[in-house]
Amino acid sequence: MAEAHSDNLLFLTDEQLRRAIEAMFFAYRGFTADPDRILSGYDYGRAHHRAVHFIHRSPGTTVNNLLAILGVTKQSLNRVLRTLVEDGLVDSRVGNRDRRERHLFLTAAGETLERELSDAQRARMRAAFREAGPNAVAGFREVLEHMMDPEMRRHIAATREGER
Amino acid sequence: MAEAHSDNLLFLTDEQLRRAIEAMFFAYRGFTADPDRILSGYDYGRAHHRAVHFIHRSPGTTVNNLLAILGVTKQSLNRVLRTLVEDGLVDSRVGNRDRRERHLFLTAAGETLERELSDAQRARMRAAFREAGPNAVAGFREVLEHMMDPEMRRHIAATREGER
């Protein structure tokens, strides 16, 4: 109350930050709701979704790469990958250059699931973007990038080469 | 490439939506990283954080209210609440009007933990906001609100009375 002259610090009020925190919580739940619903129909969970997403995005990525991106232990990832390979959604090929590495690819079935999941997720994202308008979208991405850990931001930035 | 005249659909490209999805994933991880670190020092997890947050925000709320907000089963919430009550962070008082209800309050110790957690989380949020600038912040909140399920949006909106 004392400091509320129209300073550019106005938007940094504790109460407003708290509201932003809640908004983030609720929004993330909305963000994962559709894929979760779809996945529960198969026998998969959010962990499978993440693996499928990042394999789709970087076909031929190695297990180690995936570990770094997902930030889980290899035991945890392995459990997920095993079921995906067994069910024929992911293909794990021994590397040529270095035969210790496994390169991961989605099979046709894997691509189908990925498409189904990301269609749903993109639909919600697209709707939110449309309602909020282009300006809001730019701000949204700006804030998100500053909220993640720096190494992840670098990772995101790397994939933006050739966007324009 | 073909459709890239400055249409207002430009920002709805599938590839851009995919990037926004990843940004959301990484940002949420950053968003929870600091509290998670703090909580692992005590014997608590993210579920405890959520309970403490919403009890702080609505002192005297009932278990049922909390269930609706958190979107978990009462059994799941109960486990968390039990440990918080046992450890003296939360006070659970039998309702006067309806003695089936339990009204939840943070104790002094509970408020202390809440403060520690939210200080960390707000610090990151504040930093991201400062780097992104006020315009970006407005857009950020706009998009988040459109991404959550409508009932949650109503819930958020209700607490914004008297902001201005």
Add this chain to the structure above:
DNA sequence: CTTGGAATGTCAACAAGGCTGACGTAGTTT
């Protein structure tokens, strides 16, 4: 006023998906 149903909360048991630690097996590097 009693009795049956709805609302609220607790206890028990299970599953998913994180984690650590230990170990095996190739393949690569020095």
Add this chain to the structure above:
DNA sequence: AAACTACGTCAGCCTTGTTGACATTCCAAG
């Protein structure tokens, strides 16, 4: 030949979600 790296796996634990069964309390209809 030795050491290191990438990957897989076994065993066991924790958190946090789930269902099912049950106790308590309230309220409303008979």
